[in-house]
Amino acid sequence: MFTLIKLELYKIFSKPRTYIAYGAILLLVLAIQLAIKIDGQNILDFMTQSLQDSFDFSGNLLNGFLIAFVILNTLFIHVPFLVVLIAADSIAGETSAGTYRLILTRSVSRAQLVFAKFIANIFYSTTLVIILGILSLGLSVILFGKGDLIVIRSMVNIFAEDDIWWRFMYAFAFGVLSMAMMSTLALFFSAFAQNSITPIILTMSVTIAFTVFSSLNFSIFEWIRPFLFTSYLGNWRDFFDYELNMDEIYLSLFAIIAHIVILYFATLFYFKRKDIVG
Amino acid sequence: MLESAIKVNQLFKRFGEFNALNGLSFEVYKGDIFGFLGPNGAGKSTTIRILASLIKADRGDVFLFGKNLNLQSKNIRNNIGFLIERPDFYNYLSAKTNLEILQQTGGLAKDTRKIEELLEWVGLKGREKDKVGTFSQGMKQRLGLAQTLLHNPGILVLDEPSNGLDPQGIKDMRNLIISLNKDQNKTIFLSSHLLWEIELMANRMVIIKDGKHVIEGNVSELVSTHVAKVEIETNETERLNLFLKQNNISFSVSVERPQLFQLSYAATGVPDLIKQINAANISIYSIKPLKALEDYFLSKTDVHVN
Numbered sequence: 001m002f003t004l005i006k007l008e009l010y011k012i013f014s015k016p017r018t019y020i021a022y023g024a025i026l027l028l029v030l031a032i033q034l035a036i037k038i039d040g041q042n043i044l045d046f047m048t049q050s051l052q053d054s055f056d057f058s059g060n061l062l063n064g065f066l067i068a069f070v071i072l073n074t075l076f077i078h079v080p081f082l083v084v085l086i087a088a089d090s091i092a093g094e095t096s097a098g099t100y101r102l103i104l105t106r107s108v109s110r111a112q113l114v115f116a117k118f119i120a121n122i123f124y125s126t127t128l129v130i131i132l133g134i135l136s137l138g139l140s141v142i143l144f145g146k147g148d149l150i151v152i153r154s155m156v157n158i159f160a161e162d163d164i165w166w167r168f169m170y171a172f173a174f175g176v177l178s179m180a181m182m183s184t185l186a187l188f189f190s191a192f193a194q195n196s197i198t199p200i201i202l203t204m205s206v207t208i209a210f211t212v213f214s215s216l217n218f219s220i221f222e223w224i225r226p227f228l229f230t231s232y233l234g235n236w237r238d239f240f241d242y243e244l245n246m247d248e249i250y251l252s253l254f255a256i257i258a259h260i261v262i263l264y265f266a267t268l269f270y271f272k273r274k275d276i277v278g
Numbered sequence: 279m280l281e282s283a284i285k286v287n288q289l290f291k292r293f294g295e296f297n298a299l300n301g302l303s304f305e306v307y308k309g310d311i312f313g314f315l316g317p318n319g320a321g322k323s324t325t326i327r328i329l330a331s332l333i334k335a336d337r338g339d340v341f342l343f344g345k346n347l348n349l350q351s352k353n354i355r356n357n358i359g360f361l362i363e364r365p366d367f368y369n370y371l372s373a374k375t376n377l378e379i380l381q382q383t384g385g386l387a388k389d390t391r392k393i394e395e396l397l398e399w400v401g402l403k404g405r406e407k408d409k410v411g412t413f414s415q416g417m418k419q420r421l422g423l424a425q426t427l428l429h430n431p432g433i434l435v436l437d438e439p440s441n442g443l444d445p446q447g448i449k450d451m452r453n454l455i456i457s458l459n460k461d462q463n464k465t466i467f468l469s470s471h472l473l474w475e476i477e478l479m480a481n482r483m484v485i486i487k488d489g490k491h492v493i494e495g496n497v498s499e500l501v502s503t504h505v506a507k508v509e510i511e512t513n514e515t516e517r518l519n520l521f522l523k524q525n526n527i528s529f530s531v532s533v534e535r536p537q538l539f540q541l542s543y544a545a546t547g548v549p550d551l552i553k554q555i556n557a558a559n560i561s562i563y564s565i566k567p568l569k570a571l572e573d574y575f576l577s578k579t580d581v582h583v584n
Contacts, residue, residue: 004383099367101330101332101362101363103380105330106384106385107352108384275333
């Protein structure tokens with residue numbers, strides 16, 4: 001099985017398109033960091049305008065932690081789409097290329113192949129989150145230094161420097177799980193498609209539609225919201241509450257893992273029975 | 279006692295409203311070069327895909343060396359190599375890397391020496407590091423043949439192996455296949471629309487139509503019982519003309535080359551015919567059967583083929 005996973009990773013990292021996502025993240029993070037370097041103080045003043053009557057701000061507020069938080073807020077919405085580019089190609093790409101006529105006639109079961117692709121895709125999405133973490137947190141801390149982190153959610157939370165790292169680590173770990181879920185969703189659609197474009201479009205369409213349903217506060221969508229994965233993808237922010245709402249966090253984790261498990265087995269169920277006719 | 283290599287028993291497969299296979303049965307013996315013939319839509323590709331476990335039959339059984347494919351699909355595939363239609367490789371990878379991936383996907387350890395030997399055998403030495411995307415169709419076909427041998431299987435299923443090849447490529451492929459059968463004792467299951475190719479290579483064959491078995495047997499025996507076209511070349515055209523009329527044998531003469539006589543004659547009777555012509559002292563430059571298998575195929579399937 002390890003060999004199969006290694007081979008799937010080899011296939012992924014042999015394609016130039018794989019590196020587009022890394023390049024995109026690098027460019028976007030650098031662009032945001034540059035913009036904050038130039039205009040960051042004004043933005044911070046604007047953000048804290050309403051608080052300045054009550055609080056006296058001092059020290060390096062425009063620090064690496066704040067910038068990392070801003071970057072994550074911006075990019076965690078878009079990273080799923082970069083993950084989908086590769087995962088959607090995983091099964092469908094081989095269907096359209098016709099390589100299953102060679103691969104599936106070897107002594108390998110379809111279940112083994114799907115599992116290898118599943119793990120390889122998760123590995124890829126994890127590397128994206130790690131790169132995002134290194135660039136957004138590591139590089140920002142190097143460039144902008146450390147300091148307290150101000151997070152404005154339902155409350156204004158001010159975290160001391162030594163209370164921040166672990167929150168980011170958990171947020172990134174949550175991000176890894178979220179991206180694994182997106183990757184599995186794309187893999188699921190990929191099993192049904194004859195080419196890579198269809199699962200990319202389907203995954204994106206479903207994500208956009210569910211995001212809209214999750215964020216609109218209409219009572220008609222109220223009942224469906226707990227069942228939509230998009231209701232949980234952004235819950236990495238929960239780790240930036242002053243007191244963690246563990247029930248909320250466990251629910252998010254459960255929902256995301258349940259989606260991964262269900263989508264994986266649905267993919268497996270379908271692919272094992274699929275006629276390779278192309 | 280002949281040992282069964284492939285036994286197909288009452289296979290049924292339906293795609294929507296279309297019955298691709300309607301109880302197809304046939305048997306291939308160890309050591310055969312077995313021709314698998316049928317007109318377009320007869321069910322050849324469906325049968326091969328079932329053998330390759332790419333699709334599942336609705337009903338029926340396939341036995342490979344006595345083992346049921348439905349029950350032991352993964353293990354059985356260790357002993358069978360497939361070249362199905364045009365082989366599609368990872369175009370962005372080299373020939374060698376493609377073979378390494380296929381070798382290891384099949385559960386074998388990476389064996390660079392074996393891969394180099396195979397690439398040399400199919401005439402791709404020197405191109406092993408080139409991306410497959412740069413290969414001609416003929417090179418891909420040869421690489422396709424190489425990949426069937428990575429795990430040294432006992433049976434090779436070759437579906438249109440001469441697809442897209444030029445005449446020299448077809449000849450090279452034919453020689454490779456014959457060598458696999460004669461020198462390496464591989465059982466070859468060969469599907470091709472080039473009937474003369476089957477006639478040249480296969481010892482046994484089955485013809486299928488509408489997903490059903492039409493006839494199965496020894497190629498030379500089946501063809502020899504059939505009334506074949508024979509072409510006779512002579513410079514004594516008037517004497518041969520008279521001889522054929524006297525013996526009530528219908529014939530036609532080429533307008534462009536009147537020394538060529540074509541006649542329909544039972545293949546088994548051709549030796550006697552030659553004796554009679556010789557006895558009549560008519561000089562003959564050549565006598566040869568024309569498209570015996572093609573005629574036979576057409577008579578059995580009642581369709582036109584190229």
